[in-house]
Amino acid sequence: MALSVGAVVFSARTFRSRCRVAAARLAAALVLALACGPALAKTAVILNSDDDSLSVIDTETYKETSRVHIGRQPHHLMPTPDKQHLILAMSGSNELVFLDLSTGMIKQRLIASDPYQIGFSPDGKWFVATSLRLDRIDIYDPSDYRLVHRLPAPTMPSHIGFSPDGSTTYITLQGTNNLVAIELEPGKVLWTVPVGRQPAGVFVRPSGTILVGIMGADYIAEVEPRDGSVIRRIHTGRGAHNFLLSLDGKTLYVSNRVAGTISALDADTLAVNGTMIAPGGPDDMALTPEGHELWVTGRWRASVNVIERTSGSLKARIPVGRSPHGIFLY
Amino acid sequence: MIDGLLQLIEQAQGTLFEGAIQPVLYQLGLMDWSEEAFDSVEFAMFGGLEIALAYLLFRPLELWRPVESWTERRAVRTDIVYTLVHRLGIVPAIIFLLLTPIGATIDGYLRFKGYIPPTLEQLIPPLIAWPFLTFLIYIVVIDLGEYWRHRLQHRLSWWWALHSLHHDQRQMTLWADDRNHLLDDVLKSVWSGTIALLIGVAPLEYPLVMIAFRLVESLSHTNVQLSFGRLGTPFLVGPQYHRLHHAIEHARPPFDRSMGCNFAVILPIWDVIFRTWRRAEEYPRTGVASLAGSPIRCGYLRHQLEGFRRLGIALAHLIDRRRPDFVAAFSRRDGRGQDAAA
Numbered sequence: 001m002a003l004s005v006g007a008v009v010f011s012a013r014t015f016r017s018r019c020r021v022a023a024a025r026l027a028a029a030l031v032l033a034l035a036c037g038p039a040l041a042k043t044a045v046i047l048n049s050d051d052d053s054l055s056v057i058d059t060e061t062y063k064e065t066s067r068v069h070i071g072r073q074p075h076h077l078m079p080t081p082d083k084q085h086l087i088l089a090m091s092g093s094n095e096l097v098f099l100d101l102s103t104g105m106i107k108q109r110l111i112a113s114d115p116y117q118i119g120f121s122p123d124g125k126w127f128v129a130t131s132l133r134l135d136r137i138d139i140y141d142p143s144d145y146r147l148v149h150r151l152p153a154p155t156m157p158s159h160i161g162f163s164p165d166g167s168t169t170y171i172t173l174q175g176t177n178n179l180v181a182i183e184l185e186p187g188k189v190l191w192t193v194p195v196g197r198q199p200a201g202v203f204v205r206p207s208g209t210i211l212v213g214i215m216g217a218d219y220i221a222e223v224e225p226r227d228g229s230v231i232r233r234i235h236t237g238r239g240a241h242n243f244l245l246s247l248d249g250k251t252l253y254v255s256n257r258v259a260g261t262i263s264a265l266d267a268d269t270l271a272v273n274g275t276m277i278a279p280g281g282p283d284d285m286a287l288t289p290e291g292h293e294l295w296v297t298g299r300w301r302a303s304v305n306v307i308e309r310t311s312g313s314l315k316a317r318i319p320v321g322r323s324p325h326g327i328f329l330y
Numbered sequence: 331m332i333d334g335l336l337q338l339i340e341q342a343q344g345t346l347f348e349g350a351i352q353p354v355l356y357q358l359g360l361m362d363w364s365e366e367a368f369d370s371v372e373f374a375m376f377g378g379l380e381i382a383l384a385y386l387l388f389r390p391l392e393l394w395r396p397v398e399s400w401t402e403r404r405a406v407r408t409d410i411v412y413t414l415v416h417r418l419g420i421v422p423a424i425i426f427l428l429l430t431p432i433g434a435t436i437d438g439y440l441r442f443k444g445y446i447p448p449t450l451e452q453l454i455p456p457l458i459a460w461p462f463l464t465f466l467i468y469i470v471v472i473d474l475g476e477y478w479r480h481r482l483q484h485r486l487s488w489w490w491a492l493h494s495l496h497h498d499q500r501q502m503t504l505w506a507d508d509r510n511h512l513l514d515d516v517l518k519s520v521w522s523g524t525i526a527l528l529i530g531v532a533p534l535e536y537p538l539v540m541i542a543f544r545l546v547e548s549l550s551h552t553n554v555q556l557s558f559g560r561l562g563t564p565f566l567v568g569p570q571y572h573r574l575h576h577a578i579e580h581a582r583p584p585f586d587r588s589m590g591c592n593f594a595v596i597l598p599i600w601d602v603i604f605r606t607w608r609r610a611e612e613y614p615r616t617g618v619a620s621l622a623g624s625p626i627r628c629g630y631l632r633h634q635l636e637g638f639r640r641l642g643i644a645l646a647h648l649i650d651r652r653r654p655d656f657v658a659a660f661s662r663r664d665g666r667g668q669d670a671a672a
Contacts, residue, residue: 072449
């Protein structure tokens with residue numbers, strides 16, 4: 001045990017300074033895709049969680065241009081608030097990997113315990129990571145990614161949402177069918193309430209009410225932020241999982257992972273306006289920068305579906321690595 | 331071709347999961363187990379592939395140059411059951427359900443105390459650029475762990491009582507590798523889980539290579555006159571090499587279970603380093619001399635119960651030394667010190 005702890009200390013010191021070769025490979029893949037500069041870049045980045053890899057896809061040709069080993073069990077990714085870096089959460093290798101979006105280089109690898117899903121509070125003051133496997137929520141200060149609070153979260157803390165003022169985080173607990181609200185500054189649990197079978201994605205509306213994808217059923221639940229009570233249920237499709245708001249803020253997409261569909265809801269009324277086919281276990285979603293296409297990872301088919309937004313038709317299915325999860329387009 | 335095969339397996343996995351498994355999870359309210367169930371489908375599919383490949387590759391060898399031939403093969407049929415329940419994921423699923431909560435609790439506790447298990451790449455940073463090399467190093471480390479676990483299985487009386495289920499097979503064939511007691515499999519999982527806590531889990535990227543290694547384990551039990559020769563033997567465990575480990579003479583009373591040889595599972599280098607390598611050209615009979623008859627020729631469930639019985643006797647002796655130990659309790663020597671009749 002002492003040897004291993006020493007090894008951890010050693011590795012933490014040397015780790016950040018000796019990643020050049022792997023970083024170069026990844027950079028080569030991303031720089032090639034970014035040849036015209038970030039503003040003109042047409043690239044999708046997919047995390048293949050069962051392949052320990054990252055796929056780079058040209059969004060114009062719909063071809064995977066590169067697949068790079070990135071670390072153990074990468075699940076989710078998101079840009080930093082200043083849009084300078086892309087953070088990859090590697091739950092199996094216990095790290096957060098920071099990619100420089102302008103160069104494609106790996107800027108930094110930070111040791112972090114089993115990060116599964118990650119998120120920044122809207123005010124940029126907090127960075128939250130859930131540990132799905134180890135039933136824990138970590139709250140960091142993003143100025144230096146120092147761990148501020150570590151909270152037990154039974155069980156299976158999954159997806160993250162934030163109140164509009166950034167003071168509170170809402171996290172689904174898949175194993176206990178609950179949604180938990182945590183005040184970020186003191187790290188205090190405000191309430192924990194049942195919301196439905198195996199709650200997954202979280203989306204907080206501008207009004208402050210919380211939408212939760214109920215993966216064990218066929219609806220999303222709208223939840224009152226003050227006490228967690230369920231206001232109403234909106235039926236979308238079996239395995240309602242995750243959310244994505246369109247660029248114009250008018251349409252809210254819900255991935256239904258069991259049904260293999262995407263529901264398009266009116267973002268104001270939450271009326272279901274349409275349903276699109278997205279086979280293979282649709283999970284995370286992203287829109288192309290101009291908003292014409294919806295890209296969806298298919299967890300069970302090692303592929304990414306590209307859906308034409310206006311017609312709802314499936315334009316392309318792109319093979320990637322096993323169990324693709326997080327997706328980012330730029 | 332390899333990519334094509336992998337894509338075929340991936341699509342089959344997805345089809346099977348979405349068509350047969352996910353609807354059941356949904357109906358039973360078990361969608362929080364989706365990802366584990368999806369991985370289990372892959373495990374079962376690769377297990378099926380392993381079984382098919384082992385049969386196609388090694389059964390012809392057994393027919394071509396067998397060490398032994400038998401007219402009655404009931405014990406071999408039991409080993410086929412062992413192989414199916416292990417490689418298709420039934421036993422691993424049971425162990426997963428039993429041990430995952432415990433493992434996660436221990437791991438979670440250690441994280442709260444600030445301990446995060448390092449990966450090999452974190453310990454040796456240049457490995458980041460060489461994922462396949464990293465994977466091979468994990469195999470080497472895991473194999474070293476398996477060597478020492480095997481030594482302990484032969485050294486500790488209670489553990490030998492369980493492991494004797496694997497050794498009591500007198501008709502060793504390509505099916506014999508998974509002939510193990512469930513408790514022994516649990517101990518193996520605890521052992522490998524501890525290694526994972528120390529150096530992290532192995533990468534998931536090379537499933538076909540993992541199949542190759544498991545095929546080596548099947549080959550090493552195959553009933554075939556096959557040796558890798560003086561040059562090849564030090565590099566990979568083969569049938570003749572491993573048969574020496576199973577030799578009945580090493581289990582003959584007065585039995586010293588800490589003796590024996592060729593404990594390595596895949597890489598014989600460990601036997602070389604730790605001086606347990608026996609070089610011989612023979613193909614001895616296999617089994618445990620004091621274990622014979624219906625307890626070794628029985629079906630799967632009775633064989634598992636037999637393991638509990640042996641373990642009970644061994645533990646009783648540990649508690650009360652006046653009770654016969656495991657070997658003495660099963661020893662049935664005749665007046666000339668011969669084996670009991672099979």
